Amino acid sequence: MTDTVNRPADRLAELVEGVRHARMSTWMVVALLAVAVATNAAVQDNFFTPYSMTSTTATLVPLVLVALAQAVVVIGGGIDLSIGASVTVASVTAVVVMDGQESNLLAGAAVAVAVGAGCGLVNGLVIALLRLQPIIVTFATASVFSGAALLVLPTPGGSVPASLARGYRETMLGLPAGAWLLLAVLGLWFLLARTRLVRHVYAVGGDPAASYASLVAVPRVQILSYVLCGALGGLAAIALLANSGSGDPFVGLGMTLDSVAAVVIGGIALTGGRGSGIGAALGAVTLALIENSIFFAGVPTNYRPLVSGLVIIAALALSALTMTDRRRRR
Amino acid sequence: MSTVIHREVSVVADRSVGWAAVVRDPIVIAGVVTVALVVVGELVSPGFAGWGQIVNMLRVASFLGVVAAGQTIVILSGGGGIDLSVGKVATFAAIVGSRIMQGDDAGVAAGIVVPLLVCAVIGxxxxxxxxxxxxPPFVMTLGMTGVVHGLIMVYTNGRADGRAAPALTTLVNGKIVLGLPGVLFLWVAIAILVTWLLRRTTFGWRLFAVGANTQAAELSGVPVRRTVILAYVAGSVFAGLGGLLLVGYTESVMLNLADDYTMPAIAAVIIGGTLAAGGVGGYLGTAVGAVTLTVLTSLLTTLNIGSAWRTIVNGVVLVALLSFYGRQKRLRA
Structure with missing residues (x-):
């Protein structure tokens, strides 16, 4: 890589190389987030009002949970392209179980997590035991899960218990429930990061062969990482239901792609073994705020997708360029 | 189910190396599956394997096959190479092309060249x-999907107009030789072109070298970046070509004409035996994969299977086929 500096392309890359510093990606996501928050505050007059904070945080919770779910498998050297479909099938199953009855609330929530974890288990078993590439397996299971979601709930409908939807918009100690849940999710990651499973996930993602040699049960860790991913997706499904109040068999359509983008913006290497769930969470928040600010900045409707696409690519580039590059493993 | 199938394959593999190589060849497997699907289709619904039906299935497969040609090249480049923007790019090419052509043969040359140039820039x-x-390619091309969608909205103001030129429609739909639609001959020509590009040109050799081992290729003096960039250019240009052929088929254009081609294009490449990791594969397999997917979809439609079950079956078939030949090495060497 260093022996061919005579081509302009390589010279540019050398220059870029020189700009980068150690662990820059960690603060890059914080900087991007700060810019996103500042932009939002500038373009949306009522951004910091309680009402706006409630609705913003309410939409953020599922995105952050899905980004965290994606982070677990990406750190483990995999990827889950079925996470959006898992969230969808978990949420429609839960809404069918809940059927608007208060007494079914807990059962419905448990079903959401169980279905999510079940989807993860299917992915994990196929990937670890059949030794197929995660990107293709989860690409295929995504169509299986979204087909299953359509069987469970063919058209949008159903309702969640009123208390779930109401509680989700409650304000406690001056902060909306969504903000508390976001803090709880970050707390959850702090706990998870200290478990042996997640430490093994880092090891397997960093170097499966070395992990195997160090007596890490690689297939078991892979399977459990997908189960954990799916279970987090189940939690995201509950948050989605609480936010929308009803079921939708297409709700997770864009979530997979958002989750991967969030993970990259959050400074997690898609090659595995590096990054943190906190980064993914901040990446998800940044991504959502970018969309939000474009909506409020008064960009003409027809130009909105173009502007948001360009801004997202810029954010991805900033994160990717600042990623420290100890091993360039392509 | 797939584990059982795999065990049978391993038994065969133990028996003789030459025989096993044929049986485990993805193209052979995909071809056998396709023929089996056609036979099953004929058994459950007589007429499924009729000449007209088969020609029609091949015609539908050709658009997917052309879009998937670019995807093959991108995936071969390795490093997680994948192009999620092919569907949107194909749609954009169709929209630009039909607006230039306006249903008039005078604009046919510009209506094909300009969209392809636009696609080359996107690539x-x-x-x-x-x-x-x-x-990472996955998110770069995903972001590009958003940008191209944005370009389409800006370019059309949310309303697609224009029509394919009659010459293009004749080329695609017209029965040129032996009563076969012209697009099939075009597809064969494109298949030969892509195979030649991959097997007989410097670009092709470099592509396989980069896909198999980027570092080794770089150390051997292969211009890695240029090769990868060209792969993405090819990916978008073939996607655009597929979109143009599709609009020749449908004549009028829609805002989401070819959007749904992205996922089947990736599936066709994988079914055709090209490694998702890059460096191994080719276009013949992808073409067979495109036919397999099309026949599968027609069969499920013929059987009156709802779209929910259809997507489930598609996913299961992909995993099942992959478990024949997509398996990676054990950690315990």
């Missing part, structure tokens, strides 16, 4: 993003 940006900005 160039994808390639630069992946190589220079180091954005």
């Amino acid at each position: 160039l940006v994808n390639g630069l993003g992946v190589t220079m900005l180091r954005i």
